[in-house]
Amino acid sequence: xxxxxxxxxxxxxxxxxxxxxxxxxxxxxxxxxxxxxxxxxxxxxxxxxxxxxxxxxxxxxxxxxxxxxxxxxxxxxxxxxxxxxxxxxxxxxxxxxxxxxxxxxxxxxxxxxxxxxxxxxxxxxxxxxxxxxxxxxxxxxxxxxxxxxxxxxxxxxxxxxxxxxxxxxxxxxxxxxxxxxxxxxxxxxxxxxxxxxxxxxxxxxxxxxxxxxxxxxxxxxxxxxxxxxxxxxxxxxxxxxxxxxxxxxxxxxxxxxxxxxxxxxxxxxxxxxxxxxxxxxxxxxxxxxxxxxxxxxxxxxxxxxxxxxxxxxxxxxxxxxxxxxxxxxxxxxxxxxxxxxxxxxxxxxxxxxxxxxxxx
Amino acid sequence: xxxxxxxxxxxxxxxxxxxxxxxxxxxxxxxxxxxxxxxxxxxxxxxxxxxxxxxxxxxxxxxxxxxxxxxxxxxxxxxxxxxxxxxxxxxxxxxxxxxxxxxxxxxxxxxxxxxxxxxxxxxxxxxxxxxxxxxxxxxxxxxxxxxxxxxxxxxxxxxxxxxxxxxxxxxxxxxxxxxxxxxxxxxxxxxxxxxxxxxxxxxxxxxxxxxxxxxxxxxxxxxxxxxxxxxxxxxxxxxxxxxxxxxxxxxxxxxxxxxxxxxxxxxxxx
Numbered sequence: 001x002x003x004x005x006x007x008x009x010x011x012x013x014x015x016x017x018x019x020x021x022x023x024x025x026x027x028x029x030x031x032x033x034x035x036x037x038x039x040x041x042x043x044x045x046x047x048x049x050x051x052x053x054x055x056x057x058x059x060x061x062x063x064x065x066x067x068x069x070x071x072x073x074x075x076x077x078x079x080x081x082x083x084x085x086x087x088x089x090x091x092x093x094x095x096x097x098x099x100x101x102x103x104x105x106x107x108x109x110x111x112x113x114x115x116x117x118x119x120x121x122x123x124x125x126x127x128x129x130x131x132x133x134x135x136x137x138x139x140x141x142x143x144x145x146x147x148x149x150x151x152x153x154x155x156x157x158x159x160x161x162x163x164x165x166x167x168x169x170x171x172x173x174x175x176x177x178x179x180x181x182x183x184x185x186x187x188x189x190x191x192x193x194x195x196x197x198x199x200x201x202x203x204x205x206x207x208x209x210x211x212x213x214x215x216x217x218x219x220x221x222x223x224x225x226x227x228x229x230x231x232x233x234x235x236x237x238x239x240x241x242x243x244x245x246x247x248x249x250x251x252x253x254x255x256x257x258x259x260x261x262x263x264x265x266x267x268x269x270x271x272x273x274x275x276x277x278x279x280x281x282x283x284x285x286x287x288x289x290x291x292x293x294x295x296x297x298x299x300x301x302x303x304x305x306x307x308x309x310x311x312x313x314x315x316x317x318x319x320x321x322x323x324x325x326x327x328x329x330x331x332x333x334x335x336x337x338x339x340x341x342x343x344x345x346x347x348x349x350x351x352x353x354x355x356x357x358x359x360x
Numbered sequence: 361x362x363x364x365x366x367x368x369x370x371x372x373x374x375x376x377x378x379x380x381x382x383x384x385x386x387x388x389x390x391x392x393x394x395x396x397x398x399x400x401x402x403x404x405x406x407x408x409x410x411x412x413x414x415x416x417x418x419x420x421x422x423x424x425x426x427x428x429x430x431x432x433x434x435x436x437x438x439x440x441x442x443x444x445x446x447x448x449x450x451x452x453x454x455x456x457x458x459x460x461x462x463x464x465x466x467x468x469x470x471x472x473x474x475x476x477x478x479x480x481x482x483x484x485x486x487x488x489x490x491x492x493x494x495x496x497x498x499x500x501x502x503x504x505x506x507x508x509x510x511x512x513x514x515x516x517x518x519x520x521x522x523x524x525x526x527x528x529x530x531x532x533x534x535x536x537x538x539x540x541x542x543x544x545x546x547x548x549x550x551x552x553x554x555x556x557x558x559x560x561x562x563x564x565x566x567x568x569x570x571x572x573x574x575x576x577x578x579x580x581x582x583x584x585x586x587x588x589x590x591x592x593x594x595x596x597x598x599x600x601x602x603x604x605x606x607x608x609x610x611x612x613x614x615x616x617x618x619x620x621x622x623x624x625x626x627x628x629x630x
Contacts (some may be wrong), residue, residue: 061536081540083538091532091533093527093529095527095532096533097530097548108539157537160538
């Protein structure tokens with residue numbers, strides 16, 4: 001199956017058909033096709049301006065597309081206003097109503113749906129308990145911490161039992177530690193409630209750790225869709241590879257299973273029918289002092305130019321004899337057993353199957 | 361502390377006190393004079409009395425002037441606030457061609473000297489009157505209209521400032537949760553900008569209540585507003601009565617500003 005297009009299935013909660021949106025001369029989104037399955041958490045991932053937020057807002061109803069359709073549970077809601085769609089959104093800025101208590105904030109959606117007073121009290125209590133904030137229901141948003149506000153925003157969206165939960169970088173304003181905790185909480189909640197969720201983020205790690213599937217976008221177009229493992233190990237383009245952490249790119253030509261870089265480096269790679277393009281290699285796949293093993297068919301020598309210490313790992317920047325710069329990632333454990341210094345000559349190698357080819 | 365620093369500190373305290381004193385002196389003086397017992401204003405005063413305040417109640421023209429000033433200010437403020445609210449929504453929410461021109465248009469009455477505004481309106485309505493053959497000036501409606509025009513810069517500016525400060529996502533969140541655009545505005549935006557709206561109303565009222573030049577041109581014969589009456593009176597004589605009238609006006613304005621400060625915090629307005 002083409003990793004960019006999919007066949008529509010009846011159990012798809014949300015279907016995006018050929019969505020496009022232009023703002024003046026800027027193409028915010030183009031030809032977006034996506035089928036979101038029931039109960040899945042799918043992430044829209046990409047750098048600023050890639051179209052992920054535009055797409056999310058078209059699903060929510062804040063933006064009307066220039067072309068294409070949005071279907072939620074089979075119903076065409078492309079031009080329906082947000083209040084009539086069965087979606088609920090958690091905003092990046094939380095958008096809590098400052099003049100209302102936490103209780104009234106969470107109750108707002110229920111009041112709009114004219115739920116009975118007693119039901120409101122019960123449901124709000126449940127929703128706040130879900131995010132462990134029952135004790136602050138009478139406080140105002142201004143009196144809460146960032147993490148608490150985030151959870152109120154989540155609770156407010158969950159209480160209305162939406163078909164689809166939309167999240168626009170909900171954790172980006174939290175500090176690293178809180179963010180990690182919330183990621184786990186969010187995912188657990190989502191699984192518990194079986195809630196179809198669409199999550200926008202620019203953080204690759206976050207998307208990978210939370211999602212059932214990841215959609216990578218760039219300049220308004222979808223680049224790749226797939227489970228995190230697939231996107232991570234088999235990026236389908238230079239852009240995606242670069243985004244998920246592949247470095248050590250070299251330009252050159254391919255001939256069956258050999259790659260010749262512009263600098264003359266000859267690399268044994270996976271067979272490809274392409275003739276020219278880029279070769280990519282993950283820093284973690286390169287081994288210093290490789291074993292005398294036929295599998296490590298690519299062996300080279302280089303000089304250490306820089307060591308970048310990052311706690312759990314260290315990046316070794318080396319320059320190969322051919323002049324190419326290469327980045328190797330070594331673990332703290334490996335480094336403590338040896339002494340590697342700037343200026344050292346090192347032998348390094350990698351396997352054929354670790355090379356990634358990206359044709360022009 | 362270094363000598364030079366201390367000297368410059370004292371100097372700036374002194375300068376600020378002198379300037380404040382200079383600006384406030386007339387107000388303080390007027391209030392003080394209103395309590396003098398002699399009709400002839402002499403310093404130091406021979407005694408104090410409240411007779412002049414009593415005198416105001418006996419003068420029909422002052423009472424009527426106060427009433428008219430109030431009526432005009434109330435009407436003008438109400439209309440100006442509605443226009444200000446609608447204009448602010450338009451300016452902050454919509455993509456309009458020539459938006460900055462529009463913004464300047466709304467603020468322009470501040471730029472033109474008020475007496476020119478008064479005269480221009482009078483001439484405009486006279487001409488309109490001649491063209492259409494109906495009696496337009498002078499009249500209460502036109503007087504109110506003129507006051508609306510001079511207060512619009514205040515209401516537009518203050519309400520716009522309030523609207524800009526609001527996160528646009530708040531209304532979006534409300535709609536996302538099921539509120540129609542109108543309900544979102546009514547239940548979320550309006551309550552949040554209430555301080556700005558109240559401040560707009562108070563400032564518009566104060567400005568209208570105190571305006572002389574526009575009213576001068578457009579009041580009906582036999583009618584006048586408080587500023588006009590004060591002007592008329594001082595042409596004739598200067599005694600503590602007029603100081604008492606002025607003090608009443610100062611007190612009314614002062615109370616309104618206090619309320620504005622309680623509701624909005626005047627430091628937030630400017």
